[in-house]
Amino acid sequence: MTYEILLAGFGGQGVLFAGKLLAYCALFEGKEISWLPSYGPEMRGGKCNCSVCISDEPIGSPKVLEPDLLIALNGPSFEAFVPTVKAGGKVFADSSLIDAACDRTDIDCYMVPATQIADDNNLAKGSNIVLLGKLLAETGLFSTDTVRKALEKNTPASRAHTIDNNMKAIALGMEYQG
Amino acid sequence: MEKVLMKGNEALAEAAIRAGCKCFFGYPITPQTELSEYLSKQMPKRGGVFLQAESEVAAINMVLGAAATGTRVMTSSSSPGVSLKSEGISYIAGSDVPAVIINVQRGGPGLGGIQPSQADYWQATKGLGHGDFHLIVLAPSSVQEVVDLVSRAFDLGDQYRVPVMLLSDGLLGQMMEPVSFPEITAKEVDKSDWAANGTKMARKHHIVNSLYIEANDLEDIVKERYARYAVIEAEESDAEAYQTEDADIVVVAYGATSRVVKSAVNKARAEGIKVGMLRPITLWPFPKKQLCAACENAKAVLTVEMSMGQMVDDVKLALECKKPVSFFGRTGGVIPTPAEVYAEIVKLNGGAK
Numbered sequence: 001m002t003y004e005i006l007l008a009g010f011g012g013q014g015v016l017f018a019g020k021l022l023a024y025c026a027l028f029e030g031k032e033i034s035w036l037p038s039y040g041p042e043m044r045g046g047k048c049n050c051s052v053c054i055s056d057e058p059i060g061s062p063k064v065l066e067p068d069l070l071i072a073l074n075g076p077s078f079e080a081f082v083p084t085v086k087a088g089g090k091v092f093a094d095s096s097l098i099d100a101a102c103d104r105t106d107i108d109c110y111m112v113p114a115t116q117i118a119d120d121n122n123l124a125k126g127s128n129i130v131l132l133g134k135l136l137a138e139t140g141l142f143s144t145d146t147v148r149k150a151l152e153k154n155t156p157a158s159r160a161h162t163i164d165n166n167m168k169a170i171a172l173g174m175e176y177q178g
Numbered sequence: 179m180e181k182v183l184m185k186g187n188e189a190l191a192e193a194a195i196r197a198g199c200k201c202f203f204g205y206p207i208t209p210q211t212e213l214s215e216y217l218s219k220q221m222p223k224r225g226g227v228f229l230q231a232e233s234e235v236a237a238i239n240m241v242l243g244a245a246a247t248g249t250r251v252m253t254s255s256s257s258p259g260v261s262l263k264s265e266g267i268s269y270i271a272g273s274d275v276p277a278v279i280i281n282v283q284r285g286g287p288g289l290g291g292i293q294p295s296q297a298d299y300w301q302a303t304k305g306l307g308h309g310d311f312h313l314i315v316l317a318p319s320s321v322q323e324v325v326d327l328v329s330r331a332f333d334l335g336d337q338y339r340v341p342v343m344l345l346s347d348g349l350l351g352q353m354m355e356p357v358s359f360p361e362i363t364a365k366e367v368d369k370s371d372w373a374a375n376g377t378k379m380a381r382k383h384h385i386v387n388s389l390y391i392e393a394n395d396l397e398d399i400v401k402e403r404y405a406r407y408a409v410i411e412a413e414e415s416d417a418e419a420y421q422t423e424d425a426d427i428v429v430v431a432y433g434a435t436s437r438v439v440k441s442a443v444n445k446a447r448a449e450g451i452k453v454g455m456l457r458p459i460t461l462w463p464f465p466k467k468q469l470c471a472a473c474e475n476a477k478a479v480l481t482v483e484m485s486m487g488q489m490v491d492d493v494k495l496a497l498e499c500k501k502p503v504s505f506f507g508r509t510g511g512v513i514p515t516p517a518e519v520y521a522e523i524v525k526l527n528g529g530a531k
Contacts, residue, residue: 037353063349
């Protein structure tokens with residue numbers, strides 16, 4: 001089985017970090033993986049996206065053009081990438097920041113008020129992880145234990161307190177029924 | 179062996195330290211900067227020197243100095259920075275000292291862009307500086323191969339006393355893949371007959387130099403170097419053949435582009451089209467024998483590059499124009515898609531099966 005996943009948003013929203021967590025989860029499960037960032041020269045605010053391929057086979061082109069799964073963190077990426085999702089694919093989008101509705105009937109689109117959920121729970125800037133939680137709930141890709149391991153691997157000791165917050169964001173995303 | 183996820187640039191830096199690189203001189207440039215950043219943190223902790231020079235020109239001349247002592251030394255840059263280094267690289271070649279030079283290619287010419295490119299093929303294989311000389315040029319296509327080829331680059335440089343370039347690109351540099359670091363033992367090469375590393379008042383001093391005023395002397399030196407190049411061409415060319423045994427169509431691609439091509443080849447194979455890929459791992463020496471063997475039964479050859487077509491000349495020369503060679507490429511930082519390459523394959527096949 002091969003999953004081609006695209007995560008997209010503005011720089012600073014945690015697009016690359018969320019992609020990295022997926023990549024590490026896959027690493028712990030012994031999969032073939034590629035993680036490819038794409039961004040401009042800006043540190044924050046520019047368009048940013050991240051291609052993650054997870055497979056049992058060696059990965060050819062690492063650039064995801066027709067994702068099976070899309071996480072869209074803002075309006076421009078929702079509009080740009082929803083049309084590229086494979087038929088039967090799934091979209092996870094932050095409805096707190098996206099007004100548009102999904103006009104495709106051949107994909108499943110999960111609109112989650114991720115920014116609102118994160119803010120209501122003192123998890124500012126956690127919208128990326130909330131959406132990741134929803135993705136995990138709907139795909140069953142990885143267990144929460146694996147996600148915790150990936151978080152531990154990617155969190156410096158000085159920020160260790162954020163691991164529990166991020167696990168809470170994962171749980172909130174998983175529980176959300178919209 | 180434990181696998182870790184690393185960016186190509188970081189893995190390259192770690193592999194260089196493990197291969198015994200003791201000195202790094204460089205100047206930052208996108209998309210290679212993670213490499214310098216990693217070494218700036220690690221080299222001082224692991225018995226090496228990291229120095230950010232005032233310019234690329236200064237950095238490459240520091241490389242020449244360190245190389246003259248027989249120390250394993252590396253520099254890295256991206257396309258515009260490599261152009262600045264070309265003078266020093268010619269001096270390194272003319273001084274017969276080993277050094278490893280990394281080019282994480284981006285779009286050009288001029289300042290170009292910061293997205294991946296392969297438009298420095300000609301520069302790397304034909305003209306990286308003035309004078310009669312070659313570099314060995316290695317082209318990895320995965321993060322793991324980046325790691326494996328770095329230690330080979332140092333070994334080859336020491337063995338033949340030539341500069342070696344590892345030609346990466348913005349895609350390989352920026353992407354993360356699982357990678358493991360095999361235990362390596364650097365090839366022990368005796369440098370005692372040329373390294374300028376101190377006489378301890380016990381021997382005649384060694385001179386590392388590229389200036390020969392007498393024309394006949396310079397010709398002799400260049401000819402001796404070309405005799406070494408002939409050995410390299412005979413011994414060191416390398417390529418991966420993928421599904422070429424029964425191929426009617428052979429696609430030639432190297433580096434990151436070969437991954438896109440592999441995806442397209444797999445799709446075409448699934449549709450019953452007999453297509454394979456030949457992936458040069460050494461760009462100089464160009465793997466002529468391997469290419470000719472892979473194309474023996476081919477009716478058509480297609481070269482795919484992230485440039486306007488540079489390697490395609492070497493493909494035609496190696497095949498002595500006995501097979502029709504066509505070209506497909508994207509440039510300026512645009513990465514070709516598997517669908518585009520597949521369409522080219524179908525065209526050559528005379529339509530889908």
